[in-house]
Each structure stands twice: as structure tokens, then as C-alpha cells.
Amino acid sequence: MSDQTENRTKEILRELASEFLMRESNRTSLITITSVELFSRASKAKILFTVLPENQEQAALDFFTRRLRDFREYVQEHARMMRVPFFEVAIDVGEKNRQRIDEIERQVENK
Secondary structure, eight states, X not given: OOHHHHHHHHHHHHHHHHHHHHHHSOSSSEEEXXXXXXETTTTEEXXXXXXXXXGGHXXXXXXXXXXXXXXXXXXXXXXXXXXXXXXXXXXXHHHHXXXXXXXXXXXXXXX
């Protein structure tokens, strides 16, 4: 898979994951899809996301994990892909760390 095709596939899956969660979640928390990682020639994909407030992370992870089959069907209906990957989801710890660093830098600047 070329880099351009892989990047386009990631962007399509990120957009569809965002749309799916907007439609299906109960909106008690803000879930942001931060990135998608592809593995094994795009036969597997990991969707990374952040949740605000942070105390809702586990509930959001459990919800999205329970709904992965529905999400895969949603992708099949809304994307023209020859092969829809199998999905897994995870909290984007890297993004959380970047946000904390930014917060600390702002605090230091304000002192």
C-alpha cells in the first residue's frame, strides 16, 4: 500500500469513527479521534482517541469496544473500501502527555 493510499485510508477511517461516535454516543463526554494506525496491509486498524473529562475514559473505551462490530458495519456502508479492517480501540496516551506538557508550559509562562 502506497503512503498516499495509506494516509487517505487513515483519514477516511478517522472521519467515519468521529461520525459514528457522534451519532451513537450518549454525549456525556467529549470523545476526539486523534489518529488511526494500520497494520498487516490494512487488515487491522487501531483507533486512538481522547476523552474529556478524563474520568470518563474507561466508560468511553468500554462503549466503543462494545460497538466495534457496529462500527465495522458502518464503515462497510459508508466507505468504498475493498477490504474493511478489523478494529481495536485505545486511549491516545501520547496525546494526553502532549496536552499535559502544553499545560505545564503555560503555567511556567504565566509565573
